[in-house]
Amino acid sequence: MLNYLTYRYNYDRKFQGAKYDEKDNPTNKAAELRQKFEGQKQEDVIDGLFENWKLDNPTLINDNIVKRFKQIIYMLLNYTYSKYAINKGYNDDVKLLSPYYFELISSPNPKENRYWEFEHCKVKLNSSYFNFSGWIGPPPEPINYWKEVEESDKSFIIDSKYYIVVARNSLNSDWKIFKLKNNGEKGSGLKTDWCERPVGWIFTSNGIYLATGNLLDTSMEYVWGKNKKYESYIKSVYRWDAIDEPNTPFISPKTEQITDWNLKQQLNVNNNKDNKIKVSFKNKDISENPIYQLEANYFNWLSITNEL
Structure with missing residues:
Protein backbone atom coordinates (compact mmCIF):
# COMPACT_ATOMS: atom_id res chain seq x y z
CA MET A 1 0.00 0.00 0.00
CA LEU A 2 2.80 2.41 0.87
CA ASN A 3 4.44 1.77 -2.51
CA TYR A 4 1.11 2.42 -4.27
CA LEU A 5 0.95 5.83 -2.61
CA THR A 6 4.63 6.58 -3.18
CA TYR A 7 4.47 5.74 -6.89
CA ARG A 8 1.48 7.98 -7.61
CA TYR A 9 2.76 10.88 -5.53
CA ASN A 10 6.06 11.00 -7.43
CA TYR A 11 4.34 10.37 -10.77
CA ASP A 12 1.98 13.32 -10.27
CA ARG A 13 5.00 15.51 -9.55
CA LYS A 14 6.66 14.32 -12.77
CA PHE A 15 9.70 12.91 -10.92
CA GLN A 16 11.10 16.41 -10.54
CA GLY A 17 14.25 15.26 -8.77
CA ALA A 18 15.28 12.71 -11.41
CA LYS A 19 18.99 12.78 -12.34
CA TYR A 20 21.00 10.91 -14.95
CA ASP A 21 24.65 10.42 -15.82
CA GLU A 22 26.29 11.28 -19.16
CA LYS A 23 24.99 8.02 -20.64
CA ASP A 24 21.43 8.84 -19.58
CA ASN A 25 21.41 6.18 -16.87
CA PRO A 26 19.37 6.96 -13.73
CA THR A 27 21.47 8.00 -10.75
CA ASN A 28 18.83 8.42 -8.03
CA LYS A 29 15.50 6.98 -6.87
CA ALA A 30 13.36 9.53 -8.69
CA ALA A 31 15.02 8.67 -12.01
CA GLU A 32 14.79 4.92 -11.37
CA LEU A 33 11.07 5.22 -10.64
CA ARG A 34 10.50 7.39 -13.69
CA GLN A 35 12.15 4.73 -15.84
CA LYS A 36 9.59 2.15 -14.67
CA PHE A 37 6.75 4.33 -16.04
CA GLU A 38 8.30 5.04 -19.45
CA GLY A 39 6.07 3.62 -22.20
CA GLN A 40 3.63 2.20 -19.64
CA LYS A 41 0.22 3.18 -18.34
CA GLN A 42 0.54 4.42 -14.81
CA GLU A 43 -2.11 2.06 -13.45
CA ASP A 44 -0.29 -0.93 -15.01
CA VAL A 45 2.97 0.03 -13.32
CA ILE A 46 1.38 0.63 -9.94
CA ASP A 47 -0.83 -2.49 -10.05
CA GLY A 48 2.30 -4.39 -11.06
CA LEU A 49 3.34 -4.13 -7.43
CA PHE A 50 0.29 -6.16 -6.42
CA GLU A 51 0.67 -8.60 -9.31
CA ASN A 52 4.26 -9.33 -8.30
CA TRP A 53 3.14 -9.84 -4.71
CA LYS A 54 0.57 -12.41 -5.87
CA LEU A 55 3.27 -14.29 -7.79
CA ASP A 56 5.41 -14.37 -4.66
CA ASN A 57 2.49 -15.43 -2.44
CA PRO A 58 0.31 -17.81 -4.50
CA THR A 59 -1.17 -19.46 -1.41
CA LEU A 60 -2.66 -16.17 -0.21
CA ILE A 61 -4.47 -15.16 -3.42
CA ASN A 62 -7.84 -16.37 -2.13
CA ASP A 63 -7.26 -15.06 1.37
CA ASN A 64 -9.44 -12.35 2.88
CA ILE A 65 -6.49 -9.95 3.01
CA VAL A 66 -6.54 -9.76 -0.81
CA LYS A 67 -10.19 -8.73 -0.80
CA ARG A 68 -9.46 -6.17 1.91
CA PHE A 69 -6.54 -4.75 -0.04
CA LYS A 70 -8.66 -4.28 -3.16
CA GLN A 71 -11.35 -2.55 -1.12
CA ILE A 72 -8.79 -0.21 0.40
CA ILE A 73 -7.46 0.66 -3.07
CA TYR A 74 -11.03 1.34 -4.20
CA MET A 75 -11.65 3.69 -1.28
CA LEU A 76 -8.30 5.45 -1.73
CA LEU A 77 -8.65 6.08 -5.47
CA ASN A 78 -7.88 9.77 -5.07
CA TYR A 79 -4.38 8.80 -4.05
CA THR A 80 -3.41 6.04 -6.48
CA TYR A 81 -3.95 4.80 -10.02
CA SER A 82 -5.35 1.29 -10.24
CA LYS A 83 -7.69 -0.93 -12.22
CA TYR A 84 -9.40 -1.65 -8.89
CA ALA A 85 -10.57 1.98 -8.65
CA ILE A 86 -13.43 3.77 -10.39
CA ASN A 87 -12.09 5.16 -13.70
CA LYS A 88 -8.70 3.82 -12.58
CA GLY A 89 -8.26 6.73 -10.22
CA TYR A 90 -8.23 9.48 -12.84
CA ASN A 91 -11.00 11.44 -11.08
CA ASP A 92 -12.82 11.57 -7.76
CA ASP A 93 -16.03 9.78 -8.82
CA VAL A 94 -15.70 7.59 -5.73
CA LYS A 95 -17.14 10.49 -3.73
CA LEU A 96 -20.37 10.23 -5.73
CA LEU A 97 -20.62 6.51 -6.47
CA SER A 98 -19.47 5.09 -3.16
CA PRO A 99 -21.36 5.50 0.13
CA TYR A 100 -18.04 6.35 1.77
CA TYR A 101 -14.37 6.64 0.96
CA PHE A 102 -11.01 7.14 2.63
CA GLU A 103 -9.37 10.51 3.00
CA LEU A 104 -5.61 10.15 3.37
CA ILE A 105 -4.19 11.85 6.46
CA SER A 106 -0.57 10.71 6.18
CA SER A 107 1.93 12.80 4.26
CA PRO A 108 5.01 11.51 2.44
CA ASN A 109 8.48 12.21 3.76
CA PRO A 110 11.02 13.94 1.51
CA LYS A 111 13.98 11.74 0.70
CA GLU A 112 16.88 12.36 -1.64
CA ASN A 113 16.59 15.20 -4.16
CA ARG A 114 12.80 15.75 -4.31
CA TYR A 115 11.90 12.08 -4.09
CA TRP A 116 8.98 11.45 -1.72
CA GLU A 117 8.15 8.30 0.19
CA PHE A 118 5.17 7.26 2.33
CA GLU A 119 6.11 5.54 5.56
CA HIS A 120 2.62 5.43 7.09
CA CYS A 121 -0.93 5.16 5.78
CA LYS A 122 -3.41 6.77 8.17
CA VAL A 123 -6.86 7.49 6.79
CA LYS A 124 -10.12 9.13 7.79
CA LEU A 125 -13.53 7.77 6.85
CA ASN A 126 -15.53 10.31 4.86
CA SER A 127 -18.74 10.44 2.83
CA SER A 128 -20.75 12.78 0.64
CA TYR A 129 -23.95 11.30 2.07
CA PHE A 130 -23.37 10.43 5.72
CA ASN A 131 -22.11 11.77 9.00
CA PHE A 132 -20.06 9.40 11.13
CA SER A 133 -19.72 9.39 14.89
CA GLY A 134 -17.97 7.08 17.32
CA TRP A 135 -14.36 6.07 16.93
CA ILE A 136 -13.10 6.64 13.38
CA GLY A 137 -9.43 6.46 12.65
CA PRO A 138 -6.37 4.75 14.08
CA PRO A 139 -6.63 3.49 17.66
CA PRO A 140 -5.24 5.73 20.39
CA GLU A 141 -1.79 5.14 21.76
CA PRO A 142 -1.98 2.57 24.58
CA ILE A 143 -1.08 3.80 28.04
CA ASN A 144 2.10 2.45 29.62
CA TYR A 145 1.40 1.67 33.29
CA TRP A 261 6.62 -2.59 25.97
CA ASN A 262 4.11 -4.82 24.11
CA LEU A 263 1.16 -2.78 25.37
CA LYS A 264 -2.45 -3.74 24.73
CA GLN A 265 -4.60 -1.45 22.62
CA GLN A 266 -7.28 0.49 24.44
CA LEU A 267 -10.87 -0.54 23.81
CA ASN A 268 -14.17 1.24 24.26
CA VAL A 269 -12.79 4.68 23.52
CA ASN A 270 -15.07 7.73 23.62
CA ASN A 271 -17.57 5.73 25.73
CA ASN A 272 -18.53 3.83 22.60
CA LYS A 273 -18.95 0.48 24.33
CA ASP A 274 -19.47 -1.59 21.21
CA ASN A 275 -16.62 0.16 19.32
CA LYS A 276 -18.90 0.69 16.32
CA ILE A 277 -19.14 3.59 13.93
CA LYS A 278 -22.56 5.24 14.09
CA VAL A 279 -24.04 6.60 10.88
CA SER A 280 -26.56 9.38 10.22
CA PHE A 281 -27.75 10.80 6.91
CA LYS A 282 -26.58 14.15 5.59
CA ASN A 283 -29.49 14.15 3.16
CA LYS A 284 -32.53 12.15 4.25
CA ASP A 285 -33.86 11.98 0.68
CA ILE A 286 -31.42 9.13 -0.05
CA SER A 287 -32.16 7.18 3.12
CA GLU A 288 -34.52 4.79 1.32
CA ASN A 289 -31.94 3.80 -1.28
CA PRO A 290 -30.81 0.22 -0.39
CA ILE A 291 -27.25 0.76 -1.60
CA TYR A 292 -26.75 3.31 1.16
CA GLN A 293 -28.08 1.21 4.03
CA LEU A 294 -24.72 0.97 5.76
CA GLU A 295 -23.40 -1.09 8.59
CA ALA A 296 -20.90 0.53 10.90
CA ASN A 297 -18.32 -2.02 9.82
CA TYR A 298 -17.62 -0.32 6.51
CA PHE A 299 -15.42 -3.11 5.17
CA ASN A 300 -18.48 -5.32 4.84
CA TRP A 301 -19.59 -3.15 1.96
CA LEU A 302 -18.54 -4.77 -1.33
CA SER A 303 -17.05 -2.56 -4.02
CA ILE A 304 -19.01 -2.33 -7.26
CA THR A 305 -15.94 -2.92 -9.42
CA ASN A 306 -15.80 -6.13 -11.44
CA GLU A 307 -12.56 -7.19 -9.81
CA LEU A 308 -14.23 -7.39 -6.41
Whole structure:
Protein backbone atom coordinates (compact mmCIF):
# COMPACT_ATOMS: atom_id res chain seq x y z
CA MET A 1 0.00 0.00 0.00
CA LEU A 2 2.80 2.41 0.87
CA ASN A 3 4.44 1.77 -2.51
CA TYR A 4 1.11 2.42 -4.27
CA LEU A 5 0.95 5.83 -2.61
CA THR A 6 4.63 6.58 -3.18
CA TYR A 7 4.47 5.74 -6.89
CA ARG A 8 1.48 7.98 -7.61
CA TYR A 9 2.76 10.88 -5.53
CA ASN A 10 6.06 11.00 -7.43
CA TYR A 11 4.34 10.37 -10.77
CA ASP A 12 1.98 13.32 -10.27
CA ARG A 13 5.00 15.51 -9.55
CA LYS A 14 6.66 14.32 -12.77
CA PHE A 15 9.70 12.91 -10.92
CA GLN A 16 11.10 16.41 -10.54
CA GLY A 17 14.25 15.26 -8.77
CA ALA A 18 15.28 12.71 -11.41
CA LYS A 19 18.99 12.78 -12.34
CA TYR A 20 21.00 10.91 -14.95
CA ASP A 21 24.65 10.42 -15.82
CA GLU A 22 26.29 11.28 -19.16
CA LYS A 23 24.99 8.02 -20.64
CA ASP A 24 21.43 8.84 -19.58
CA ASN A 25 21.41 6.18 -16.87
CA PRO A 26 19.37 6.96 -13.73
CA THR A 27 21.47 8.00 -10.75
CA ASN A 28 18.83 8.42 -8.03
CA LYS A 29 15.50 6.98 -6.87
CA ALA A 30 13.36 9.53 -8.69
CA ALA A 31 15.02 8.67 -12.01
CA GLU A 32 14.79 4.92 -11.37
CA LEU A 33 11.07 5.22 -10.64
CA ARG A 34 10.50 7.39 -13.69
CA GLN A 35 12.15 4.73 -15.84
CA LYS A 36 9.59 2.15 -14.67
CA PHE A 37 6.75 4.33 -16.04
CA GLU A 38 8.30 5.04 -19.45
CA GLY A 39 6.07 3.62 -22.20
CA GLN A 40 3.63 2.20 -19.64
CA LYS A 41 0.22 3.18 -18.34
CA GLN A 42 0.54 4.42 -14.81
CA GLU A 43 -2.11 2.06 -13.45
CA ASP A 44 -0.29 -0.93 -15.01
CA VAL A 45 2.97 0.03 -13.32
CA ILE A 46 1.38 0.63 -9.94
CA ASP A 47 -0.83 -2.49 -10.05
CA GLY A 48 2.30 -4.39 -11.06
CA LEU A 49 3.34 -4.13 -7.43
CA PHE A 50 0.29 -6.16 -6.42
CA GLU A 51 0.67 -8.60 -9.31
CA ASN A 52 4.26 -9.33 -8.30
CA TRP A 53 3.14 -9.84 -4.71
CA LYS A 54 0.57 -12.41 -5.87
CA LEU A 55 3.27 -14.29 -7.79
CA ASP A 56 5.41 -14.37 -4.66
CA ASN A 57 2.49 -15.43 -2.44
CA PRO A 58 0.31 -17.81 -4.50
CA THR A 59 -1.17 -19.46 -1.41
CA LEU A 60 -2.66 -16.17 -0.21
CA ILE A 61 -4.47 -15.16 -3.42
CA ASN A 62 -7.84 -16.37 -2.13
CA ASP A 63 -7.26 -15.06 1.37
CA ASN A 64 -9.44 -12.35 2.88
CA ILE A 65 -6.49 -9.95 3.01
CA VAL A 66 -6.54 -9.76 -0.81
CA LYS A 67 -10.19 -8.73 -0.80
CA ARG A 68 -9.46 -6.17 1.91
CA PHE A 69 -6.54 -4.75 -0.04
CA LYS A 70 -8.66 -4.28 -3.16
CA GLN A 71 -11.35 -2.55 -1.12
CA ILE A 72 -8.79 -0.21 0.40
CA ILE A 73 -7.46 0.66 -3.07
CA TYR A 74 -11.03 1.34 -4.20
CA MET A 75 -11.65 3.69 -1.28
CA LEU A 76 -8.30 5.45 -1.73
CA LEU A 77 -8.65 6.08 -5.47
CA ASN A 78 -7.88 9.77 -5.07
CA TYR A 79 -4.38 8.80 -4.05
CA THR A 80 -3.41 6.04 -6.48
CA TYR A 81 -3.95 4.80 -10.02
CA SER A 82 -5.35 1.29 -10.24
CA LYS A 83 -7.69 -0.93 -12.22
CA TYR A 84 -9.40 -1.65 -8.89
CA ALA A 85 -10.57 1.98 -8.65
CA ILE A 86 -13.43 3.77 -10.39
CA ASN A 87 -12.09 5.16 -13.70
CA LYS A 88 -8.70 3.82 -12.58
CA GLY A 89 -8.26 6.73 -10.22
CA TYR A 90 -8.23 9.48 -12.84
CA ASN A 91 -11.00 11.44 -11.08
CA ASP A 92 -12.82 11.57 -7.76
CA ASP A 93 -16.03 9.78 -8.82
CA VAL A 94 -15.70 7.59 -5.73
CA LYS A 95 -17.14 10.49 -3.73
CA LEU A 96 -20.37 10.23 -5.73
CA LEU A 97 -20.62 6.51 -6.47
CA SER A 98 -19.47 5.09 -3.16
CA PRO A 99 -21.36 5.50 0.13
CA TYR A 100 -18.04 6.35 1.77
CA TYR A 101 -14.37 6.64 0.96
CA PHE A 102 -11.01 7.14 2.63
CA GLU A 103 -9.37 10.51 3.00
CA LEU A 104 -5.61 10.15 3.37
CA ILE A 105 -4.19 11.85 6.46
CA SER A 106 -0.57 10.71 6.18
CA SER A 107 1.93 12.80 4.26
CA PRO A 108 5.01 11.51 2.44
CA ASN A 109 8.48 12.21 3.76
CA PRO A 110 11.02 13.94 1.51
CA LYS A 111 13.98 11.74 0.70
CA GLU A 112 16.88 12.36 -1.64
CA ASN A 113 16.59 15.20 -4.16
CA ARG A 114 12.80 15.75 -4.31
CA TYR A 115 11.90 12.08 -4.09
CA TRP A 116 8.98 11.45 -1.72
CA GLU A 117 8.15 8.30 0.19
CA PHE A 118 5.17 7.26 2.33
CA GLU A 119 6.11 5.54 5.56
CA HIS A 120 2.62 5.43 7.09
CA CYS A 121 -0.93 5.16 5.78
CA LYS A 122 -3.41 6.77 8.17
CA VAL A 123 -6.86 7.49 6.79
CA LYS A 124 -10.12 9.13 7.79
CA LEU A 125 -13.53 7.77 6.85
CA ASN A 126 -15.53 10.31 4.86
CA SER A 127 -18.74 10.44 2.83
CA SER A 128 -20.75 12.78 0.64
CA TYR A 129 -23.95 11.30 2.07
CA PHE A 130 -23.37 10.43 5.72
CA ASN A 131 -22.11 11.77 9.00
CA PHE A 132 -20.06 9.40 11.13
CA SER A 133 -19.72 9.39 14.89
CA GLY A 134 -17.97 7.08 17.32
CA TRP A 135 -14.36 6.07 16.93
CA ILE A 136 -13.10 6.64 13.38
CA GLY A 137 -9.43 6.46 12.65
CA PRO A 138 -6.37 4.75 14.08
CA PRO A 139 -6.63 3.49 17.66
CA PRO A 140 -5.24 5.73 20.39
CA GLU A 141 -1.79 5.14 21.76
CA PRO A 142 -1.98 2.57 24.58
CA ILE A 143 -1.08 3.80 28.04
CA ASN A 144 2.10 2.45 29.62
CA TYR A 145 1.40 1.67 33.29
CA TRP A 146 4.82 0.10 33.91
CA LYS A 147 6.66 2.09 36.61
CA GLU A 148 10.24 1.36 37.52
CA VAL A 149 10.70 0.35 41.16
CA GLU A 150 13.54 2.17 42.87
CA GLU A 151 16.14 0.45 45.06
CA SER A 152 14.81 2.33 48.05
CA ASP A 153 11.62 0.25 47.68
CA LYS A 154 13.49 -3.03 48.00
CA SER A 155 11.10 -4.35 50.64
CA PHE A 156 7.72 -5.19 49.12
CA ILE A 157 4.18 -5.44 50.43
CA ILE A 158 1.50 -7.80 49.21
CA ASP A 159 -0.26 -5.67 46.61
CA SER A 160 -1.54 -8.29 44.10
CA LYS A 161 0.13 -6.33 41.33
CA TYR A 162 2.17 -7.58 38.41
CA TYR A 163 5.91 -7.05 38.21
CA ILE A 164 8.53 -7.63 35.57
CA VAL A 165 12.12 -8.46 36.44
CA VAL A 166 15.06 -8.28 34.05
CA ALA A 167 17.51 -10.91 35.33
CA ARG A 168 20.03 -13.59 34.38
CA ASN A 169 21.46 -16.70 36.05
CA SER A 170 25.20 -16.16 35.44
CA LEU A 171 27.60 -13.43 34.45
CA ASN A 172 27.94 -14.82 30.92
CA SER A 173 24.25 -15.52 30.31
CA ASP A 174 21.79 -13.47 28.29
CA TRP A 175 19.33 -11.29 30.15
CA LYS A 176 15.73 -12.51 30.37
CA ILE A 177 12.49 -10.89 31.44
CA PHE A 178 10.04 -12.45 33.91
CA LYS A 179 6.50 -11.43 34.77
CA LEU A 180 5.49 -12.11 38.39
CA LYS A 181 2.42 -11.43 40.50
CA ASN A 182 2.79 -10.45 44.14
CA ASN A 183 -0.33 -12.08 45.57
CA GLY A 184 1.10 -13.17 48.94
CA GLU A 185 1.09 -16.93 48.35
CA LYS A 186 4.05 -19.08 49.33
CA GLY A 187 6.39 -19.15 46.36
CA SER A 188 4.31 -16.52 44.57
CA GLY A 189 5.87 -15.61 41.24
CA LEU A 190 8.30 -18.55 41.33
CA LYS A 191 9.85 -19.03 37.90
CA THR A 192 11.84 -22.17 37.12
CA ASP A 193 13.27 -21.27 33.71
CA TRP A 194 16.64 -21.54 35.43
CA CYS A 195 16.47 -24.44 37.83
CA GLU A 196 19.61 -23.36 39.66
CA ARG A 197 18.56 -19.73 40.13
CA PRO A 198 14.88 -18.92 39.53
CA VAL A 199 13.36 -15.50 40.14
CA GLY A 200 10.65 -14.82 42.70
CA TRP A 201 9.68 -13.60 46.15
CA ILE A 202 11.34 -14.43 49.47
CA PHE A 203 9.06 -14.20 52.51
CA THR A 204 10.89 -13.41 55.75
CA SER A 205 9.99 -12.09 59.16
CA ASN A 206 11.47 -8.76 58.08
CA GLY A 207 9.46 -8.41 54.91
CA ILE A 208 9.02 -9.63 51.34
CA TYR A 209 11.99 -9.48 48.99
CA LEU A 210 12.61 -10.12 45.33
CA ALA A 211 15.55 -12.39 44.61
CA THR A 212 17.28 -14.94 42.49
CA GLY A 213 18.62 -18.07 44.14
CA ASN A 214 17.03 -20.71 46.30
CA LEU A 215 13.59 -19.35 47.08
CA LEU A 216 12.74 -22.19 49.47
CA ASP A 217 14.89 -20.72 52.23
CA THR A 218 15.68 -17.20 53.42
CA SER A 219 19.02 -16.82 51.64
CA MET A 220 19.72 -13.14 51.03
CA GLU A 221 22.68 -13.64 48.70
CA TYR A 222 21.01 -12.33 45.55
CA VAL A 223 18.19 -10.18 46.93
CA TRP A 224 17.38 -7.17 44.81
CA GLY A 225 18.56 -3.96 46.45
CA LYS A 226 20.07 -5.78 49.47
CA ASN A 227 23.73 -5.81 48.51
CA LYS A 228 25.95 -5.22 45.50
CA LYS A 229 25.95 -8.87 44.40
CA TYR A 230 22.43 -8.66 43.06
CA GLU A 231 23.39 -6.04 40.43
CA SER A 232 25.06 -8.69 38.30
CA TYR A 233 21.91 -10.81 38.23
CA ILE A 234 18.88 -8.50 38.61
CA LYS A 235 19.10 -5.44 36.40
CA SER A 236 15.72 -3.73 36.82
CA VAL A 237 12.25 -4.16 38.30
CA TYR A 238 8.96 -2.61 37.12
CA ARG A 239 5.47 -2.62 38.66
CA TRP A 240 2.24 -2.56 36.62
CA ASP A 241 0.05 0.16 38.16
CA ALA A 242 -3.22 -1.03 36.67
CA ILE A 243 -5.72 -3.81 37.40
CA ASP A 244 -5.67 -5.90 34.22
CA GLU A 245 -2.91 -8.41 33.47
CA PRO A 246 -0.37 -6.85 31.08
CA ASN A 247 1.56 -8.43 28.25
CA THR A 248 5.20 -9.22 28.92
CA PRO A 249 7.53 -6.66 27.31
CA PHE A 250 10.46 -7.63 25.08
CA ILE A 251 14.10 -6.95 25.86
CA SER A 252 17.46 -7.14 24.15
CA PRO A 253 19.18 -10.23 25.62
CA LYS A 254 22.61 -8.61 25.35
CA THR A 255 21.95 -5.06 26.53
CA GLU A 256 19.06 -5.82 28.98
CA GLN A 257 17.21 -2.79 27.54
CA ILE A 258 13.44 -3.05 27.03
CA THR A 259 12.88 -2.74 23.27
CA ASP A 260 9.08 -3.08 23.13
CA TRP A 261 6.62 -2.59 25.97
CA ASN A 262 4.11 -4.82 24.11
CA LEU A 263 1.16 -2.78 25.37
CA LYS A 264 -2.45 -3.74 24.73
CA GLN A 265 -4.60 -1.45 22.62
CA GLN A 266 -7.28 0.49 24.44
CA LEU A 267 -10.87 -0.54 23.81
CA ASN A 268 -14.17 1.24 24.26
CA VAL A 269 -12.79 4.68 23.52
CA ASN A 270 -15.07 7.73 23.62
CA ASN A 271 -17.57 5.73 25.73
CA ASN A 272 -18.53 3.83 22.60
CA LYS A 273 -18.95 0.48 24.33
CA ASP A 274 -19.47 -1.59 21.21
CA ASN A 275 -16.62 0.16 19.32
CA LYS A 276 -18.90 0.69 16.32
CA ILE A 277 -19.14 3.59 13.93
CA LYS A 278 -22.56 5.24 14.09
CA VAL A 279 -24.04 6.60 10.88
CA SER A 280 -26.56 9.38 10.22
CA PHE A 281 -27.75 10.80 6.91
CA LYS A 282 -26.58 14.15 5.59
CA ASN A 283 -29.49 14.15 3.16
CA LYS A 284 -32.53 12.15 4.25
CA ASP A 285 -33.86 11.98 0.68
CA ILE A 286 -31.42 9.13 -0.05
CA SER A 287 -32.16 7.18 3.12
CA GLU A 288 -34.52 4.79 1.32
CA ASN A 289 -31.94 3.80 -1.28
CA PRO A 290 -30.81 0.22 -0.39
CA ILE A 291 -27.25 0.76 -1.60
CA TYR A 292 -26.75 3.31 1.16
CA GLN A 293 -28.08 1.21 4.03
CA LEU A 294 -24.72 0.97 5.76
CA GLU A 295 -23.40 -1.09 8.59
CA ALA A 296 -20.90 0.53 10.90
CA ASN A 297 -18.32 -2.02 9.82
CA TYR A 298 -17.62 -0.32 6.51
CA PHE A 299 -15.42 -3.11 5.17
CA ASN A 300 -18.48 -5.32 4.84
CA TRP A 301 -19.59 -3.15 1.96
CA LEU A 302 -18.54 -4.77 -1.33
CA SER A 303 -17.05 -2.56 -4.02
CA ILE A 304 -19.01 -2.33 -7.26
CA THR A 305 -15.94 -2.92 -9.42
CA ASN A 306 -15.80 -6.13 -11.44
CA GLU A 307 -12.56 -7.19 -9.81
CA LEU A 308 -14.23 -7.39 -6.41
